[in-house]
Amino acid sequence: MGLTIHYNISTQRRLTPAAVRELIAPLRDKSVALGFAEVGEWMEVGPDFPGAWHFPRDTKTAADVLPPQAGWLFYASPGEGSEGVLMGLCRYENVSGWRLQGFCKTQYSSCHGWEHFLKCHRNVIELLWAAEALGLRLKVHDEGELWESGSHAQLRGNLDKYNQCVAAFSGALKDAAGIEKFDLAAAQLARGRYPGVRGVSIGKNFDTPIESAEADYVACLRKVYAHADYIAVNVSSPNTARLRELQGRDGLERIVGALHSERVQLERSHGRHVPLLVKIAPNMDQEQLAALAATLRSLEVEGVIATNTSTDLSSLGADWPDAHRGGLSGAPLHSLSLSVIRQLRSALGPAFPIIGVGGIVSAERALATLNAGANLIQIYTGFAFRGYRLVEEILDALR
Numbered sequence: 001m002g003l004t005i006h007y008n009i010s011t012q013r014r015l016t017p018a019a020v021r022e023l024i025a026p027l028r029d030k031s032v033a034l035g036f037a038e039v040g041e042w043m044e045v046g047p048d049f050p051g052a053w054h055f056p057r058d059t060k061t062a063a064d065v066l067p068p069q070a071g072w073l074f075y076a077s078p079g080e081g082s083e084g085v086l087m088g089l090c091r092y093e094n095v096s097g098w099r100l101q102g103f104c105k106t107q108y109s110s111c112h113g114w115e116h117f118l119k120c121h122r123n124v125i126e127l128l129w130a131a132e133a134l135g136l137r138l139k140v141h142d143e144g145e146l147w148e149s150g151s152h153a154q155l156r157g158n159l160d161k162y163n164q165c166v167a168a169f170s171g172a173l174k175d176a177a178g179i180e181k182f183d184l185a186a187a188q189l190a191r192g193r194y195p196g197v198r199g200v201s202i203g204k205n206f207d208t209p210i211e212s213a214e215a216d217y218v219a220c221l222r223k224v225y226a227h228a229d230y231i232a233v234n235v236s237s238p239n240t241a242r243l244r245e246l247q248g249r250d251g252l253e254r255i256v257g258a259l260h261s262e263r264v265q266l267e268r269s270h271g272r273h274v275p276l277l278v279k280i281a282p283n284m285d286q287e288q289l290a291a292l293a294a295t296l297r298s299l300e301v302e303g304v305i306a307t308n309t310s311t312d313l314s315s316l317g318a319d320w321p322d323a324h325r326g327g328l329s330g331a332p333l334h335s336l337s338l339s340v341i342r343q344l345r346s347a348l349g350p351a352f353p354i355i356g357v358g359g360i361v362s363a364e365r366a367l368a369t370l371n372a373g374a375n376l377i378q379i380y381t382g383f384a385f386r387g388y389r390l391v392e393e394i395l396d397a398l399r
């Protein structure tokens with residue numbers, strides 16, 4: 001999902017590989033002239049090249065997909081955050097002429113601002129316009145609609161729409177519900193051999209009254225204690241009715257008090273101390289946040305995780321369908337989450353551990369979260385959409 005340019009380039013002319021190479025030679029020079037961040041060398045490819053498969057019209061299974069028999073290709077990277085674009089032409093068995101099918105998702109270059117995104121998206125479109133100008137046949141589906149319209153305003157509107165869509169889509173996915181699913185997750189955790197730090201988020205069932213919620217938290221703690229490195233005490237998911245009420249002094253004292261007592265027993269039986277961190281919402285005014293910080297200090301929890309998703313969906317616009325409304329995560333959450341972390345750091349002092357989370361979709365934002373006062377960071381929506389590449393980018397920025 002998300003702001004992709006799909007392209008299909010072809011020429012029906014009967015050309016030798018050498019003639020094809022000559023015909024499309026200007027495209028690599030064009031990429032350099034346009035200022036693509038990286039432009040690779042021409043590659044002469046054959047059937048062992050995996051990136052240029054052809055999907056004939058009646059493709060049903062992987063066996064119908066054709067590898068190139070021969071071709072000339074190069075990769076170019078439009079810029080930070082954008083996928084690379086593959087350019088050139090290939091020949092395929094029983095397919096007339098030379099062609100190439102490809103796509104390039106540019107959406108996440110918008111994590112580096114509109115100007116940067118515009119440059120990346122426009123670069124790809126300009127390169128395709130240049131291919132058309134060489135007499136090649138182009139079929140393009142541009143989700144940004146710049147190809148058809150040439151309009152930056154239209155592109156901007158589509159970018160905003162897709163970014164809102166990503167944020168709302170992630171938020172609308174509901175948390176795993178019910179103790180049976182929790183049992184399954186706990187069993188997976190017990191079997192898992194993951195060598196890294198394992199945090200487990202615990203909460204109450206949606207149908208447990210808020211007044212007796214502590215029993216659910218304690219039950220969850222017992223099930224995962226042996227396998228968790230820390231516990232996130234989730235009192236802030238917007239998907240569970242009234243859950244956020246537990247962020248008040250009375251609620252927190254009740255939940256954390258019950259967890260502390262249970263942990264004393266668990267520590268003894270398992271011979272290990274598992275830290276408890278309270279996970280909080282971003283939708284609090286200064287006064288509420290100051291009161292929460294005071295409660296956190298008095299409760300002697302080992303840290304705070306800021307923040308969960310936001311219930312303020314105003315950035316999505318009024319006509320967003322109710323069915324797609326959930327807690328807002330991802331890019332639009334970042335500034336709100338940063339401001340909560342800043343206030344917490346100033347209220348809690350320099351030594352209190354804060355895990356920063358919310359809208360970290362680029363290395364720049366990871367650094368901003370750390371600079372706001374977080375000791376550690378977590379990524380969810382950014383990871384779901386950008387994967388390990390985001391982790392690598394953040395690690396590079398931290399080196």
Ligand SMILES: Cc1cc2nc3c(=O)[nH]c(=O)nc-3n(C[C@H](O)[C@H](O)[C@H](O)COP(=O)(O)O)c2cc1C
Pocket residue numbers: 170171172173174175176201232234237279307308309329330331333357358359360378379380381382
């Ligand atoms: C689909 C989905 C499920 C989530 N489930 C939980 C959860 O079970 N417990 C929790 O503490 N936070 C949960 N969160 C909140 C995330 O941990 C995170 O705080 C939030 O998404 C903001 O980070 P992000 O902008 O990187 O996504 C969930 C978020 C999403 C989008």
